[in-house]
Amino acid sequence: MKELFDQLDFVENPLYENIITDLIEQQYSIIDDFFSPEEVTLLRDSLLEKYEEDNFKKAAIGNKFEEKIINAIRGDFVLWIDEKKNDPSEQLFFSKINNLVSYLNETCFLGILHKEFHYAVYPKGTFYKRHLDTFQNDNRRKLSFVCYLNDDLWKNDNGGELTIYKTENNQEITKNIYPLPGRVVIFESQVLEHEVKPVLAAERYSITGWLKTR
Numbered sequence: 001m002k003e004l005f006d007q008l009d010f011v012e013n014p015l016y017e018n019i020i021t022d023l024i025e026q027q028y029s030i031i032d033d034f035f036s037p038e039e040v041t042l043l044r045d046s047l048l049e050k051y052e053e054d055n056f057k058k059a060a061i062g063n064k065f066e067e068k069i070i071n072a073i074r075g076d077f078v079l080w081i082d083e084k085k086n087d088p089s090e091q092l093f094f095s096k097i098n099n100l101v102s103y104l105n106e107t108c109f110l111g112i113l114h115k116e117f118h119y120a121v122y123p124k125g126t127f128y129k130r131h132l133d134t135f136q137n138d139n140r141r142k143l144s145f146v147c148y149l150n151d152d153l154w155k156n157d158n159g160g161e162l163t164i165y166k167t168e169n170n171q172e173i174t175k176n177i178y179p180l181p182g183r184v185v186i187f188e189s190q191v192l193e194h195e196v197k198p199v200l201a202a203e204r205y206s207i208t209g210w211l212k213t214r
């Protein structure tokens, strides 16, 4: 009887259901306005404060044991986010993420147990060449998650689009996604190669993360 009531407690979330359908059908999902303009401003301010304090590091390739900075591959600066820290905007960020993760675990049996997120800044002229997120010796990465924190003035000709590569009917197709504020992109880490096209004007701000198994 108790189980029945537990099931009745479950409230279907149309936004999350769309994400799940997209992931099943195309291995990626684009969610506009996942974060409200106010939330984006809070998160961007938090990023900028830490960036100006010089807390960011040049992003590396590979895991902690083989850190090599390879400018030819990626030029962004990152700062890992610690969920345990009492930063209000980061708490808000994680409350939304955790909500989604709980839903995915309840409905899709994905078994997401861990997550890791970092802020990222791509200065003008930088990029991240085509790659698979699991090349970093971490096959526990199940879903990649990118959240864009640029401001409303972001223009498509600033460059910095996320390009996703897919094979359909033996042909490679590309999907270009602009880093618009509040927009979130989720994709299968082990399946979809992608790249960040050169940022031509203005700094590009985001939070990137991975939902992981085991």
Ligand SMILES: O=C(O)CCC(=O)C(=O)O
Pocket (backbone or CB within 6 Å): 120, 128, 133, 146, 161, 162, 194, 195, 196, 206, 208
């Ligand atoms: O910022 C993006 O759009 C993607 C970043 C990315 O691919 C990564 O950090 O692995």
Ligand SMILES: [Fe+2]
Pocket (backbone or CB within 6 Å): 131, 132, 133, 144, 194
């Ligand atoms: Fe990536």
